[in-house]
Amino acid sequence: MAENIVTIRNLSKIYRQGEINVTALDNISLDIRAGEFLTLMGPSGSGKSTLLHIIAGIDRPTSGECHVQGIDVAKLNESQLADWRNQNVGFVFQTFNLIPVLTAYENVELPLLLTRLNSKQRRHQVNTALELVGLAERKTHLPRQLSGGQEQRVAIARALVTSPSLVVADEPTGNLDSQSAQDVLGILQTLSKSAGKTVIMVTHDPKAAAFGSRTIHLEKGELSN
Amino acid sequence: MTIGTFILKNAMRNKRRATLSILSVAVSLFLLVTLLVALRELTLPPEDIGAALRVVVRSKISIANLLPAKQRPIIERVPGVEAVSPFTWFGGTYKNEGGLTFGQFAMDASKFRTIFGDSKMPEEQFEAFQKDMRACIIGKLTAEKYHLKIGDRITLVGTIYPVTLEFNLAGIYSGTIDDRNMFFHHKYFDEAMGDMGQVGMWWLKVRSAEDMPQVITTINNTFANSSAEVRAETERAFQLSFTSMWGNIKLFVGAICTVVVFTLILVSASTMSMSIRERFRELAVLKALGFRRRELFAFILAESFALAMFGALIGVGGAYLLYTFGSVSKMTNGIFITLEVTPKIIGTAITVAAGLGIAASIMPSISVAKTSVVEGLKTLD
Ligand SMILES: Nc1ncnc2c1ncn2[C@@H]1O[C@H](COP(=O)(O)OP(=O)(O)OP(=O)(O)O)[C@@H](O)[C@H]1O
Ligand SMILES: [Mg+2]
Numbered sequence: 001m002a003e004n005i006v007t008i009r010n011l012s013k014i015y016r017q018g019e020i021n022v023t024a025l026d027n028i029s030l031d032i033r034a035g036e037f038l039t040l041m042g043p044s045g046s047g048k049s050t051l052l053h054i055i056a057g058i059d060r061p062t063s064g065e066c067h068v069q070g071i072d073v074a075k076l077n078e079s080q081l082a083d084w085r086n087q088n089v090g091f092v093f094q095t096f097n098l099i100p101v102l103t104a105y106e107n108v109e110l111p112l113l114l115t116r117l118n119s120k121q122r123r124h125q126v127n128t129a130l131e132l133v134g135l136a137e138r139k140t141h142l143p144r145q146l147s148g149g150q151e152q153r154v155a156i157a158r159a160l161v162t163s164p165s166l167v168v169a170d171e172p173t174g175n176l177d178s179q180s181a182q183d184v185l186g187i188l189q190t191l192s193k194s195a196g197k198t199v200i201m202v203t204h205d206p207k208a209a210a211f212g213s214r215t216i217h218l219e220k221g222e223l224s225n
Numbered sequence: 226m227t228i229g230t231f232i233l234k235n236a237m238r239n240k241r242r243a244t245l246s247i248l249s250v251a252v253s254l255f256l257l258v259t260l261l262v263a264l265r266e267l268t269l270p271p272e273d274i275g276a277a278l279r280v281v282v283r284s285k286i287s288i289a290n291l292l293p294a295k296q297r298p299i300i301e302r303v304p305g306v307e308a309v310s311p312f313t314w315f316g317g318t319y320k321n322e323g324g325l326t327f328g329q330f331a332m333d334a335s336k337f338r339t340i341f342g343d344s345k346m347p348e349e350q351f352e353a354f355q356k357d358m359r360a361c362i363i364g365k366l367t368a369e370k371y372h373l374k375i376g377d378r379i380t381l382v383g384t385i386y387p388v389t390l391e392f393n394l395a396g397i398y399s400g401t402i403d404d405r406n407m408f409f410h411h412k413y414f415d416e417a418m419g420d421m422g423q424v425g426m427w428w429l430k431v432r433s434a435e436d437m438p439q440v441i442t443t444i445n446n447t448f449a450n451s452s453a454e455v456r457a458e459t460e461r462a463f464q465l466s467f468t469s470m471w472g473n474i475k476l477f478v479g480a481i482c483t484v485v486v487f488t489l490i491l492v493s494a495s496t497m498s499m500s501i502r503e504r505f506r507e508l509a510v511l512k513a514l515g516f517r518r519r520e521l522f523a524f525i526l527a528e529s530f531a532l533a534m535f536g537a538l539i540g541v542g543g544a545y546l547l548y549t550f551g552s553v554s555k556m557t558n559g560i561f562i563t564l565e566v567t568p569k570i571i572g573t574a575i576t577v578a579a580g581l582g583i584a585a586s587i588m589p590s591i592s593v594a595k596t597s598v599v600e601g602l603k604t605l606d
């Protein structure tokens with residue numbers, strides 16, 4: 001059995017809005033194994049995005065612990081966290097979030113500007129990532145010249161280019177037609193199966209969840225299995 | 226791709242807005258430079274060597290009060306005085322032009338070269354000027370402006386004095402700090418006015434700079450408590466007191482330009498804020514990808530700085546080219562002969578542009594810092 005890449009213990013996230021407290025995550029404990037393709041499901045407002053954000057180090061828990069590869073992410077300061085994200089996490093968003101003025105190639109190259117790689121090494125990494133998502137021919141295209149499915153594949157290439165061990169995706173097929181969704185899900189599945197990456201994906205769609213190796217359900221901030 | 230190309234692509238993503246920001250900076254800096262060179266010119270005392278040895282004697286009451294002609298021999302006897310000439314501003318109109326576009330002074334023609342030693346004029350022209358009572362000489366700039374040549378007839382209609390004077394142009398001089406004025410024989414003026422026995426001012430040449438203080442005090446004291454008290458002062462001090470009459474206009478012009486420049490600075494700053502605000506979500510994505518806050522600040526600063534500097538290049542460079550290679554006296558209708566864009570003025574303008582670039586990036590940087598990745602991702606495009 002593979003080791004755990006993510007270890008969550010008694011994790012809670014409470015939003016304070018004036019007098020009212022909104023509990024987004026309620027005392028969650030969860031282990032995620034390396035190489036797993038975990039899908040998170042649950043009704044709207046159940047805390048799926050919040051959990052994903054905390055694991056990915058863009059949000060902080062109110063209490064409890066979240067260790068990723070042995071590191072207590074919440075204990076890192078802002079700039080350590082930024083470095084950590086750059087090296088360990090790839091992000092895929094529902095709305096792709098490519099930079100509109102950059103070509104597909106440049107969008108993928110963006111996270112590498114923060115590394116010490118020289119331009120030749122960068123070129124190699126970018127080309128490998130674009131080939132992996134099947135868009136080697138679309139390097140010079142701007143996001144607006146690509147279809148939604150292609151944009152999302154560029155976004156996946158951007159998430160992979162730094163070779164992170166963890167890829168998080170928040171409803172990556174939410175804005176895609178079924179064929180493009182299939183393509184994207186296929187790529188994510190390959191990542192976990194062949195490249196050994198841990199993929200955590202939030203989805204509403206049971207068909208999408210079927211691509212994963214395990215599904216967990218959230219309800220009102222609690223795990224319900 | 227490098228960080229530099231990334232910043233450039235961001236700055237130019239909305240071409241119309243980038244152009245507008247650059248132009249607004251360019252216009253405001255052009256105005257600023259214009260204001261600064263004009264103010265400098267207005268407050269600049271004459272710098273020629275001769276001015277250091279010239280003394281102006283005028284009525285203590287005001288520059289418009291005349292002085293008795295009989296003061297001349299008394300002033301001539303003051304130790305250290307080399308030459309004295311009456312100096313009366315005629316203030317006539319030429320060719321029915323509304324504004325007085327050049328100064329006309331009646332003086333002792335024989336003293337012209339002594340008092341205005343820096344002037345250059347061919348010998349035969351000077352001789353012709355001396356000989357002919359109705360002759361006049363005129364500065365090169367005015368001669369060029371009206372296409373005047375030796376032998377032309379010039380008619381001046383008095384606005385202060387009820388006479389019309391006719392002159393033969395005998396010489397064209399150059400080399401003084403202000404080659405615009407016209408000089409003619411005081412005798413001709415006296416004759417036309419029926420020997421009124423009064424002059425506008427006395428201008429004198431002092432033998433050496435050391436004699437200057439002594440000459441000034443002696444003349445002031447000599448006429449103290451007389452019916453025509455005088456104020457003697459160096460030409461430099463005189464010009465300064467003269468330009469201080471412009472004080473209110475200067476203040477007025479200065480205030481208007483400051484407001485204009487300030488408004489344009491606000492416009493550029495808000496344009497910058499807007500263009501960053503539209504990119505909040507992208508900036509949040511960059512943060513998620515691992516860019517630190519300070520790197521985002523640097524992007525914003527570099528972008529706003531680049532736009533401001535590009536605007537400065539156009540505005541300041543344009544002003545420099547215009548005032549250095551353009552005909553300033555034509556552009557300003559003779560108000561200014563030269564407008565010198567000094568290194569100091571260029572420095573001031575560039576500093577303002579740099580300040581503007583920095584100021585414009587502060588507000589967006591603060592809001593970017595305040596917004597967490599999660600909040601930023603939720604903002605709509
Ligand atoms: N900034 C915030 N301030 C207050 N409450 C918040 C904030 N962000 C999220 N919440 C609350 O936390 C709960 C969980 O939100 P979350 O975005 O994780 O839900 P979700 O499961 O991703 O929902 P969806 O499927 O609609 O995306 C919701 O009740 C939400 O209202
Ligand atoms: Mg969500």
